[in-house]
Amino acid sequence: MKLTKFAQSCIMIESNEQKILIDPGAILLDEKTIQKWMHPDFILITHKHFDHFDENAIKKIISPKTIIYASSETAKEYPSTKFEIVKERDKFNLGKIKVEVVKAVHGHHALMPKGKEVREAIGYILEINGKKLYHTGDTISFPNEYKCNILFVPFNNHGVCMGPFEAALFAKETGAELIIPIHFDNEKLPGDKEKFKIELEKNKLNYKFLKIGESIEI
Numbered sequence: 001m002k003l004t005k006f007a008q009s010c011i012m013i014e015s016n017e018q019k020i021l022i023d024p025g026a027i028l029l030d031e032k033t034i035q036k037w038m039h040p041d042f043i044l045i046t047h048k049h050f051d052h053f054d055e056n057a058i059k060k061i062i063s064p065k066t067i068i069y070a071s072s073e074t075a076k077e078y079p080s081t082k083f084e085i086v087k088e089r090d091k092f093n094l095g096k097i098k099v100e101v102v103k104a105v106h107g108h109h110a111l112m113p114k115g116k117e118v119r120e121a122i123g124y125i126l127e128i129n130g131k132k133l134y135h136t137g138d139t140i141s142f143p144n145e146y147k148c149n150i151l152f153v154p155f156n157n158h159g160v161c162m163g164p165f166e167a168a169l170f171a172k173e174t175g176a177e178l179i180i181p182i183h184f185d186n187e188k189l190p191g192d193k194e195k196f197k198i199e200l201e202k203n204k205l206n207y208k209f210l211k212i213g214e215s216i217e218i
Helices: 031-037 055-061 072-077 164-174 193-202
Strands: 002-005 011-015 018-022 042-044 067-070 091-094 097-103 122-128 131-135 150-154 178-182 215-217
Touching: 002 178, 011 122, 031 055, 150 164, 164 193, 178 193
Parallel strands: 018 042, 042 067, 131 150, 150 178
Antiparallel strands: 002 011, 002 215, 011 018, 091 097, 097 122, 122 131
16 A cells, blocks of 8 residues: 655555545645646545645546545535535445545634635545554544544644644544654644654654655555
């Protein structure tokens, strides 16, 4: 299984001859990235914001066979795109890959434009070759019992998702063997990587910061 991180919260998973894109958004997007995204089998969207769903880019990369999964709120935001609607607690298969749609709680602050509040944030837990991969989407910390082997956890300390302290504690509770941080690439709202490293190490967590476009084999 090959995992590739792109800007903000976009993760590409390649396994069992399938390509899955999670949250392909507009932050730091260029033509080189679009070419790497081409012809995914499936796209999973966690919520409606442009840094997680770039409709123009998605129209370029999809094939007739691509299936896009998202919440009803996201579908209403982009009526010209065809979605399979999912919600918290739904379960479905992508070929041999099992997917569970899980809760997320998108944060809010006063600078967020009116109408851009997220009321249907979701995350995804994918089971691939016996490993559980959990992409939380944008979320603040909340009580849960979700467990995984690999966690894609957001941090930026600007209100819409977790800061370093709570993100590390959230990660510890999942029991993840590997933490891959996301959502810190926005130059206007950057995350403090050094503070997050301190918190992850304080909690004795195994982590890897991936550069934009960097891949690892699991």
